[in-house]
Amino acid sequence: MKTLEEFVALFAEQFDDTDASEITAATEFKDLDEWSSLIALSIIAMADEEFDVALKGADVRDASTVEDLYKVICGKM
């Protein structure tokens, strides 16, 4: 099982213009300038690839911080 820190790093990897240092467990990710529906799809695909968890668009919509999403993934494992 990957740690929260590892998840934050994987999360940050989905961005191209946002520096990884801008993303922490407490980041409200939908407020980031670069946030888009394509990045949401990348997060869902990353959760599937790295955690074998099928996130739904609604899970991403309902989460506010990166840590919220990590908890959703843990809950689905």
Next chain:
Amino acid sequence: MSYNPFSLEGKTVLVTGASSGIGKATAILCSKLGASVIITARNEERLKDTVSQLEGNNNKIVVADLSGTEGINQLINEVNELDGLVNNAGINKILPIQFVDEHELMNTMQINALSPILLTQGLIKKKRIRKGGAIVFVSSIAGHTRSSVGNSMYCASKGTITGFMKCISKELVIKKIRCNEVLPGQVDTPIMSQGAVTEEQMTALAAHIPMKRLGNPEEIAAGIVFLLSDAASYITGSSLIIDGGLSL
């Protein structure tokens, strides 16, 4: 009844992916217009539900998995002479390009592109499609007039079908078989039920469609059935967009 070139009376039509959505609506409409219908998909329960909504007693279920040669050959062996073939079964897996892998790509290409090609090839080789018959492929506007992010495998598979259709429509003129495709826009079916796209996103998409709503499966079926009918006797190799104006 008086002259009706849209009638499918006396015709036998095979519809793939008839356990749900567009295929189910197409099978029902074909039967209402007088055709005998052979319906196929993997889920027998749902196929039984479709068959219960068909008119006439001459309809048939073939349970087959089109993800491999075995299922395709089984289907070919279980059908007799056809006047119409609707290659409709399909899947839609959404993945941004950096997550596309060989397994997912092969899966999408197999069901959306290779199996309709191989099914058509097998039926033609065995002369199962009668003179005057028609083949309709269910492609998509995706990759043609519109594309949405994460849809590259799907767009590639649908583009493959269009290329294939355009070529065989010319080859099959000599056999008096017409080939066409419909290109639906966004239709209200369970195809997106895996949930990568939220309901809010679908609603937002609907707002972008000039007609301000998703299509119904019946509205795609109507185009398919037209292309199957003798009313389309001079139409081959064409692509009929049915998208509420989304491509405009």
